[in-house]
Amino acid sequence: MKVSRRVDALVPSITLEMAARAKALVAAGKDIVSLTLGEPDFDTPAHIRAAACLALERGASRYTPVSGIVELRAAAAADLSKVHGVTIRPEEVMVSTGAKQCLFNALQALIDDGDEVLIPTPTWPSHTELVRLAGGVPILCPSLASMGFQINVEQLRRKITARTRLLLLCSPSNPTGALIDEATANELVKLLRDHPELLVMTDDLYRRLVYAPGRFVSLLALDPSLWGRFVLIDGVSKSFAMTGWRIGFCAAPRPLIAAMDKLQGQVTTNAAAVSQHAALAALTGDQVPTEKMVAEFDVRRSVMHAALSAIPDVHCVEPHGAFYCFPDVSAYLGPKASDDVALSRYLLEEAAVAVVPGTGFYAPGHIRLSYATSVPLIEEGVRRLASGLQSLRASH
Numbered sequence: 001m002k003v004s005r006r007v008d009a010l011v012p013s014i015t016l017e018m019a020a021r022a023k024a025l026v027a028a029g030k031d032i033v034s035l036t037l038g039e040p041d042f043d044t045p046a047h048i049r050a051a052a053c054l055a056l057e058r059g060a061s062r063y064t065p066v067s068g069i070v071e072l073r074a075a076a077a078a079d080l081s082k083v084h085g086v087t088i089r090p091e092e093v094m095v096s097t098g099a100k101q102c103l104f105n106a107l108q109a110l111i112d113d114g115d116e117v118l119i120p121t122p123t124w125p126s127h128t129e130l131v132r133l134a135g136g137v138p139i140l141c142p143s144l145a146s147m148g149f150q151i152n153v154e155q156l157r158r159k160i161t162a163r164t165r166l167l168l169l170c171s172p173s174n175p176t177g178a179l180i181d182e183a184t185a186n187e188l189v190k191l192l193r194d195h196p197e198l199l200v201m202t203d204d205l206y207r208r209l210v211y212a213p214g215r216f217v218s219l220l221a222l223d224p225s226l227w228g229r230f231v232l233i234d235g236v237s238k239s240f241a242m243t244g245w246r247i248g249f250c251a252a253p254r255p256l257i258a259a260m261d262k263l264q265g266q267v268t269t270n271a272a273a274v275s276q277h278a279a280l281a282a283l284t285g286d287q288v289p290t291e292k293m294v295a296e297f298d299v300r301r302s303v304m305h306a307a308l309s310a311i312p313d314v315h316c317v318e319p320h321g322a323f324y325c326f327p328d329v330s331a332y333l334g335p336k337a338s339d340d341v342a343l344s345r346y347l348l349e350e351a352a353v354a355v356v357p358g359t360g361f362y363a364p365g366h367i368r369l370s371y372a373t374s375v376p377l378i379e380e381g382v383r384r385l386a387s388g389l390q391s392l393r394a395s396h
């Protein structure tokens with residue numbers, strides 16, 4: 001059957017492909033260490049699960065308002081106001097089915113055919129695909145590993161044209177774990193002041209997963225007068241180990257929220273009622289489980305980063321957020337594995353370790369490894385990676 005050009009043009013997810021291949025090998029009895037995971041390996045904290053059960057007992061099994069229950073919109077508005085140093089009202093927040101639907105809604109509501117969206121790379125592939133799906137043109141702006149993957153603001157400036165509508169930022173970054181630092185944030189704010197026509201979307205889904213001395217810097221907090229041009233994407237998936245509950249938030253000026261409400265009302269109506277109550281408990285309840293999870297990720301981050309850095313000719317920028325390392329493995333490319341996709345397939349088949357190729361994130365020559373898994377598995381996975389790379393080099 002012929003499918004639409006719009007969907008046909010979407011690039012399939014390499015992350016899912018690698019994860020599926022790893023699963024198939026495990027099902028066939030192979031001992032595979034998978035470092036592909038894009039979600040915390042922790043359970044949703046008990047008090048959040050309990051709040052969901054209670055909500056069900058009390059009848060949270062019906063439609064809610066399209067934009068979400070008022071209590072959750074108010075809790076998200078209060079939380080985002082604190083983080084971003086501006087007053088965000090509950091009616092400026094919309095609840096959707098994961099941060100992914102927030103991105104989808106906002107891009108569909110903002111982008112017309114041919115509108116350009118500036119996206120620093122490496123970036124999460126859904127950012128570019130959702131822009132394309134909305135008819136927009138992603139304009140990629142590569143950041144360099146040698147600069148700690150900090151955004152090159154001068155390059156961004158040069159890429160602004162009459163068609164540029166939006167700048168899409170993600171800090172901490174999936175896949176690099178880089179955080180926009182204070183100096184870069186100030187340069188970005190200056191760029192925004194110089195270009196009043198430009199809107200900004202910040203995907204802050206990992207903002208609670210940051211490791212000292214890293215610090216989440218809000219551009220809005222640096223210049224609250226920019227609220228009105230900002231679209232904040234946030235949610236509970238990664239920070240509260242709630243990926244399966246599917247709750248995300250978008251905060252934006254009222255006209256955009258109204259447009260997204262109209263769109264979502266035709267597509268999914270509301271995010272699952274019980275999940276909204278769970279997310280309310282996540283935002284308003286005990287924050288200690290998240291703090292403990294962040295502390296554990298920090299330990300794993302150090303273990304993985306040290307182990308990767310000990311492999312000859314592998315260069316890995318130290319991540320300060322999220323739960324990924326993104327090393328440069330280009331020194332190992334050669335006739336048998338001429339790019340990172342072939343290299344990742346080789347590592348899976350020959351070294352029994354699953355990683356995600358950097359090409360999917362617009363960063364050839366790199367691979368992404370997730371440390372959302374136990375320390376013993378991280379150590380074993382990186383040991384397999386090291387020995388796989390050595391055998392690959394020997395065979396070239």
Ligand SMILES: Cc1ncc(COP(=O)(O)O)c(C=O)c1O
Pocket residue numbers: 038097098099100101124170173174203205235236237238243246247248
């Ligand atoms: C940068 C980034 N934004 C958004 C999402 C989607 O989040 P959610 O599961 O809440 O839809 C992901 C998930 O991997 C992500 O990495």
